[in-house]
Amino acid sequence: MIYLDRVTKKYGSKIAVRDLTLSIPPGELFAFIGPNGAGKTTTVKMTVGLLTPTAGRILIHGKDINKNYLEAKQILAYIPDQPFAYEKLTGREFLRFIGAMYGLKHQAFQQEFDKYVSLFEMSDYIDQLIESYSLGMKQRLIISATFLHHPRVVVVDEPLVGLDPQSARLTKDLFRTEVKNNGSTIFMSTHILSVAEEIADRIGVIHQGQLIALGTLAELKQQSQMDGKLEDVFLNLVRS
Amino acid sequence: MNDLVILLKARLDILMHQLSYLVTSAKLKSIVVLLAALGFWVSMFKVFQGGFVFVGKFPDLVDWLASYLLALFFFALTLMLVISNAIISYISLYKSKEGEFLGPLPIKTGNLFLYHLSGSLIFSSWAFLFLGTPLLFAYGVNRHAPGLFYPAVLVLCAIFIFLPAGLGTLAAMLLATCFPRSKKQALIGLGGLGLLCALVGLSQLIALRGVASPFTERWMYEILHKLAFCQNPLWPSYWITRGMIGSAQGDYGETIFLGLLILAHSLFLLLLGYQFARRWYFKSYSLVQSGREARTYPVWGLLDRLSPFILPFFKPPLRLMMIKDIKTFWRDPVQWSQFLIFFGLLGIYFLNLRNVPYINVRQTFWQYLVSFLNLTATTLTLATLTTRFIYPQLSLEGKRFWIIGVMPIKRATILYSKFIFAFLGALVVSETLIFISSRMLNTPWYMSFLQYYIVLIICLGLAALAVGLGVLYPNLKEDNPSKIVAGFGGTLNLLLSLIFILMIVGIIALPCHLYLILGRLDTVSFKYWLFIGTGTITLLGVIMTVVPLALGLKAIKRLEA
Numbered sequence: 099m100i101y102l103d104r105v106t107k108k109y110g111s112k113i114a115v116r117d118l119t120l121s122i123p124p125g126e127l128f129a130f131i132g133p134n135g136a137g138k139t140t141t142v143k144m145t146v147g148l149l150t151p152t153a154g155r156i157l158i159h160g161k162d163i164n165k166n167y168l169e170a171k172q173i174l175a176y177i178p179d180q181p182f183a184y185e186k187l188t189g190r191e192f193l194r195f196i197g198a199m200y201g202l203k204h205q206a207f208q209q210e211f212d213k214y215v216s217l218f219e220m221s222d223y224i225d226q227l228i229e230s231y232s233l234g235m236k237q238r239l240i241i242s243a244t245f246l247h248h249p250r251v252v253v254v255d256e257p258l259v260g261l262d263p264q265s266a267r268l269t270k271d272l273f274r275t276e277v278k279n280n281g282s283t284i285f286m287s288t289h290i291l292s293v294a295e296e297i298a299d300r301i302g303v304i305h306q307g308q309l310i311a312l313g314t315l316a317e318l319k320q321q322s323q324m325d326g327k328l329e330d331v332f333l334n335l336v337r338s
Numbered sequence: 339m340n341d342l343v344i345l346l347k348a349r350l351d352i353l354m355h356q357l358s359y360l361v362t363s364a365k366l367k368s369i370v371v372l373l374a375a376l377g378f379w380v381s382m383f384k385v386f387q388g389g390f391v392f393v394g395k396f397p398d399l400v401d402w403l404a405s406y407l408l409a410l411f412f413f414a415l416t417l418m419l420v421i422s423n424a425i426i427s428y429i430s431l432y433k434s435k436e437g438e439f440l441g442p443l444p445i446k447t448g449n450l451f452l453y454h455l456s457g458s459l460i461f462s463s464w465a466f467l468f469l470g471t472p473l474l475f476a477y478g479v480n481r482h483a484p485g486l487f488y489p490a491v492l493v494l495c496a497i498f499i500f501l502p503a504g505l506g507t508l509a510a511m512l513l514a515t516c517f518p519r520s521k522k523q524a525l526i527g528l529g530g531l532g533l534l535c536a537l538v539g540l541s542q543l544i545a546l547r548g549v550a551s552p553f554t555e556r557w558m559y560e561i562l563h564k565l566a567f568c569q570n571p572l573w574p575s576y577w578i579t580r581g582m583i584g585s586a587q588g589d590y591g592e593t594i595f596l597g598l599l600i601l602a603h604s605l606f607l608l609l610l611g612y613q614f615a616r617r618w619y620f621k622s623y624s625l626v627q628s629g630r631e632a633r634t635y636p637v638w639g640l641l642d643r644l645s646p647f648i649l650p651f652f653k654p655p656l657r658l659m660m661i662k663d664i665k666t667f668w669r670d671p672v673q674w675s676q677f678l679i680f681f682g683l684l685g686i687y688f689l690n691l692r693n694v695p696y697i698n699v700r701q702t703f704w705q706y707l708v709s710f711l712n713l714t715a716t717t718l719t720l721a722t723l724t725t726r727f728i729y730p731q732l733s734l735e736g737k738r739f740w741i742i743g744v745m746p747i748k749r750a751t752i753l754y755s756k757f758i759f760a761f762l763g764a765l766v767v768s769e770t771l772i773f774i775s776s777r778m779l780n781t782p783w784y785m786s787f788l789q790y791y792i793v794l795i796i797c798l799g800l801a802a803l804a805v806g807l808g809v810l811y812p813n814l815k816e817d818n819p820s821k822i823v824a825g826f827g828g829t830l831n832l833l834l835s836l837i838f839i840l841m842i843v844g845i846i847a848l849p850c851h852l853y854l855i856l857g858r859l860d861t862v863s864f865k866y867w868l869f870i871g872t873g874t875i876t877l878l879g880v881i882m883t884v885v886p887l888a889l890g891l892k893a894i895k896r897l898e899a
Contacts (some may be wrong), residue, residue, distance in 0.1 A: 147441065167447075172440060178438065185815060186352040186355045199344055214854060227355060
């Protein structure tokens with residue numbers, strides 16, 4: 099569960115996120131959408147502990163990300179919009195590094211490793227240095243690293259950038275499976291409204307640092323008094 | 339497994355892959371680097387040994403002088419290590435992609451501090467061992483030190499490097515915590531502090547004026563008295579100096595005591611940093627990332643409006659590329675503040691040449707000696723700065739290389755714009771300094787013009803070399819310029835720059851020395867040799883400019899981003 103309690107973030111005198119309260123329960127895939135500069139990435143970075151809120155608090159399964167950061171991060175995983183991986187490690191070494199960091203035992207790691215290598219068809223290049231990977235190959239590796247330790251909370255910023263249609267499909271299915279079968283909470287910030295429309299349980303719209311709409315797609319349509327695609331609903335909400 | 343162990347194991351794996359690549363795929367590169375490093379080490383050893391042999395000619399003073407030399411050397415090196423550790427740690431802790439990647443992982447913040455410290459320790463301190471060992475080994479050979487001296491020296495150095503690393507990393511965290519939104523002001527403050535220290539040092543030297551005639555015993559005592567600050571028992575650099583001297587004299591008790599003293603302080607600093615990181619790292623990280631509100635710049639800045647008049651001879655694409663580089667340079671205080679500190683210090687010194695007690699500007703000997711030393715100091719400083727700032731420029735285009743890569747301009751324009759930017763920048767600063775030096779020393783007109791010409795040749799060569807090698811050995815994946823420079827291309831650039839400067843200065847300085855100081859050349863022969871020398875440096879300058887640019891041109895056309 100993710101709980102943002104009256105969170106505000108200021109950059110100098112500019113308010114990037116204003117008094118944001120949001121609760122995402124276990125077993126929910128939440129999509130966070132908004133125009134450029136609306137405060138999405140700031141919210142994401144605060145949620146994973148990279149930025150400290152100017153006011154308010156953020157709880158990950160009841161643990162304050164800033165005060166009890168180790169316990170909170172133990173059950174958290176994060177995929178940034180521009181993922182990082184050690185270029186001079188092989189894919190296998192990188193996954194082993196992540197597994198060890200989250201305390202996975204050898205057998206458990208091997209099981210998960212085999213599962214994701216097979217799922218994302220990485221066996222041909224998993225023992226090559228990451229510097230030789232394409233963007234899509236790197237993205238598949240990062241997604242595998244994210245789910246390797248079965249995090250209870252996953253925060254994702256633009257998850258499908260660089261993925262081919264097959265990998266994008268696999269990733270979306272993986273997100274749904276994790277939410278449905280394992281009760282994970284996924285907080286997904288995205289610009290691709292069709293993805294939000296397709297897989298999200300609830301959608302939040304942020305504009306100029308404020309949450310202007312929150313609910314299921316049907317609720318958002320009702321709120322904006324429109325019956326079209328999410329794109330139309332979103333544009334109407336933002337314009338109004 | 340402990341999170342720090344996991345992080346260090348990953349770093350070890352990365353190191354092993356890099357070594358394996360060097361051994362299997364880059365044999366020639368590895369051999370060139372190894373041979374160059376070995377040659378450099380041996381040359382340094384020989385130079386230091388020569389120095390100690392010279393000092394040994396004064397048996398009454400030898401111990402005293404050696405202890406001053408070592409103390410001064412370690413004092414300066416410690417200061418540089420603290421600064422370099424602070425800069426590398428700051429980038430690695432607060433500005434790197436790796437810092438952002440590690441932030442959300444379940445790693446204790448104290449261990450994050452230790453991990454980043456270990457990185458800056460490796461990057462900063464290899465030069466300490468590389469520069470320090472030839473001096474210490476030369477000292478050992480000269481003092482007929484027992485065999486145990488050499489391992490003791492290595493152990494002392496290995497313990498010692500943790501101290502400036504701890505101090506530098508702690509300083510980086512303090513800077514980020516106290517001045518998170520005013521990096522420029524903090525850097526200006528630090529630069530100001532450096533200049534103030536230089537002024538204090540200079541005023542101490544000026545105070546010697548008239549106290550004693552140069553190169554007399556009294557003069558020597560006065561000079562050493564002014565340098566006594568580096569012998570302060572509270573400086574860690576003094577502990578390592580005394581530890582070395584103790585082990586050279588077989589007094590291992592003192593060496594062990596001072597070694598433990600250094601170890602205790604190193605551990606204390608690590609503990610302090612660890613505790614500080616536990617409490618403050620994420621807060622300071624957030625403060626640094628939060629930054630200041632973005633500044634709005636004028637639609638047409640002064641540079642945009644004046645560029646057609648300042649740079650009238652260049653075609654618009656070339657001019658636009660240069661304006662982009664000038665703006666990038668000007669808006670990054672890390673870059674210009676280092677230029678300001680180094681050249682500012684030289685400028686202050688040159689402006690006060692007439693006040694320096696041992697320099698008699700009316701004597702040809704001093705005019706010749708000091709002006710050539712100033713020329714060498716200026717160009718060597720320039721070489722380190724072109725290596726540090728110009729060489730990584732193309733690499734720093736990195737993932738943005740496509741922007742200029744797909745523009746409707748020739749790739750050659752990119753190369754030439756960087757070359758002209760580097761050359762003009764270097765020329766203006768260096769010629770100004772040499773002009774000040776010449777005026778202060780009242781050097782004859784022919785010597786002044788000769789030195790202006792030497793500077794012109796060196797600026798052309800250094801700019802072309804840094805730009806050419808920067809294109810030949812690009813590292814488009816690295817964002818940290820320190821790491822780009824630490825690679826093969828950066829090392830080669832610095833090495834070739836140093837050789838080039840020493841050749842150019844040496845070719846002109848030699849006939850001047852033979853004629854003006856030793857009187858071994860008559861006026862006709864002097865003019866003849868000067869003419870030949872000028873022709874030779876012109877030829878060398880042309881080669882050093884054309885060859886790297888031609889190779890760079892070929893490489894930039896092939897470059898794939």
